[in-house]
Amino acid sequence: MTAQPPSLIDMGWGDDLAAHLSTDEAARLHPARVIGVNRDRIDALGPQGAVTLFLPPDLPAGELAVGDWIVYAPETQRVERVLPRRSRIFRRAAGDGTREQLIVANVDTLFIVSSCTLEFNEARIERYLVLANAGGVPPVLVLTKADMCPDPRRYLDRLAAIAPGVPAMAVNAKAPDVAGRLREWCGPGQTVAFIGMSGVGKSTLASALTGLRIEIGAVREEDMRGRHTTTARRMYPVPGGGWLIDTPGMREIRLGGMAQAIDATFPEILQAARNCHFSDCMHGPEPGCAVQEAVASGQVDPARLERWRKLREEDAEVAKSVPPRIRRERAESTKRAARPTPRRPRSG
Numbered sequence: 001m002t003a004q005p006p007s008l009i010d011m012g013w014g015d016d017l018a019a020h021l022s023t024d025e026a027a028r029l030h031p032a033r034v035i036g037v038n039r040d041r042i043d044a045l046g047p048q049g050a051v052t053l054f055l056p057p058d059l060p061a062g063e064l065a066v067g068d069w070i071v072y073a074p075e076t077q078r079v080e081r082v083l084p085r086r087s088r089i090f091r092r093a094a095g096d097g098t099r100e101q102l103i104v105a106n107v108d109t110l111f112i113v114s115s116c117t118l119e120f121n122e123a124r125i126e127r128y129l130v131l132a133n134a135g136g137v138p139p140v141l142v143l144t145k146a147d148m149c150p151d152p153r154r155y156l157d158r159l160a161a162i163a164p165g166v167p168a169m170a171v172n173a174k175a176p177d178v179a180g181r182l183r184e185w186c187g188p189g190q191t192v193a194f195i196g197m198s199g200v201g202k203s204t205l206a207s208a209l210t211g212l213r214i215e216i217g218a219v220r221e222e223d224m225r226g227r228h229t230t231t232a233r234r235m236y237p238v239p240g241g242g243w244l245i246d247t248p249g250m251r252e253i254r255l256g257g258m259a260q261a262i263d264a265t266f267p268e269i270l271q272a273a274r275n276c277h278f279s280d281c282m283h284g285p286e287p288g289c290a291v292q293e294a295v296a297s298g299q300v301d302p303a304r305l306e307r308w309r310k311l312r313e314e315d316a317e318v319a320k321s322v323p324p325r326i327r328r329e330r331a332e333s334t335k336r337a338a339r340p341t342p343r344r345p346r347s348g
């Protein structure tokens with residue numbers, strides 16, 4: 001960790017967070033950011049330095065994520081509450097599809113990593129884009145192993161076809177300039193995270209960015225019964241400003257209750273669907289389907305439509321049982337995701 005405790009601004013604090021505190025809370029409590037979550041306590045960092053804090057009985061550790069902002073009472077070293085999240089990455093819990101499993105909180109940029117190799121897969125990248133949209137985190141697409149591919153431009157074109165307007169770059173993750181290219185999104189107070197398949201180069205990128213040896217997704221812990229669980233996520237400082245949050249290795253990403261985020265990931269389908277005869281058209285054999293017309297006239301890629309439908313069907317299985325309150329919250333964060341963020345044009 002940094003020798004000098006970081007300021008609140010260094011950690012990403014802003015007026016939006018300060019506005020959540022009552023006068024009493026502002027006078028009595030210290031804000032800090034969660035940098036590690038354990039079973040019954042958390043590690044947090046703020047202007048008071050690194051602290052280990054206890055959780056109140058009504059706040060289980062599972063409701064917190066690395067990146068969260070909390071306020072704590074200095075005399076008891078106990079968390080009083082979690083401040084509302086600006087953004088988050090979550091998925092459906094395995095086994096209980098209605099439960100939301102929080103992965104990281106308050107992330108400003110999600111680097112979606114894939115490679116210029118056979119691993120490259122549009123459907124998978126779209127799934128990650130849905131997670132970013134659902135949680136209100138602007139994505140950046142990073143293609144690694146450009147050095148192993150005769151024509152990385154081809155892959156960038158495929159990305160542009162599925163995610164126009166999303167910043168994308170092809171890199172050699174082992175090249176000395178790679179940190180400089182990512183650092184643009186890691187200004188002071190900015191938080192980034194990586195997501196992608198095993199072996200695509202997330203750890204290589206994270207290590208380059210932080211100057212530390214980081215194995216993204218690889219941290220495994222033994223719990224009290226001797227079982228291995230992937231729990232330990234950490235937040236690491238990026239030299240020159242910014243923070244990186246380690247994400248767990250995610251073999252399976254279950255969607256659910258993310259219909260709006262899925263639609264936002266397929267804007268051309270959403271656009272064409274405005275003219276469908278039925279408002280709940282699934283763009284199959286229904287009469288008066290404007291999306292099918294758009295496919296026929298070459299404006300919508302039939303493969304994209306097929307992948308959209310698969311995601312919506314998978315999502316609907318779970319969405320049926322999601323309580324209305326959670327559905328409303330999710331719709332809110334999707335709206336936030338749609339807010340334009342200043343980005344520079346894509347580069348190769």
Ligand SMILES: Nc1nc2c(ncn2[C@@H]2O[C@H](COP(=O)(O)OP(=O)(O)OP(=O)(O)O)[C@@H](O)[C@H]2O)c(=O)[nH]1
Pocket residue numbers: 144145146147148171172173174196197198199200201202203204205215216217218249
């Ligand atoms: N040539 C080349 N090799 C790369 C590149 N990115 C990653 N690698 C290599 O690919 C292998 C996997 O990279 P990692 O950084 O461990 O990938 P990861 O995504 O963290 O994968 P897990 O640790 O399995 O989750 C390593 O041997 C890297 O050196 C790249 O851009 N070019």
Ligand SMILES: [Zn+2]
Pocket residue numbers: 273276277281282283284286288289290291292
């Ligand atoms: Zn339709």
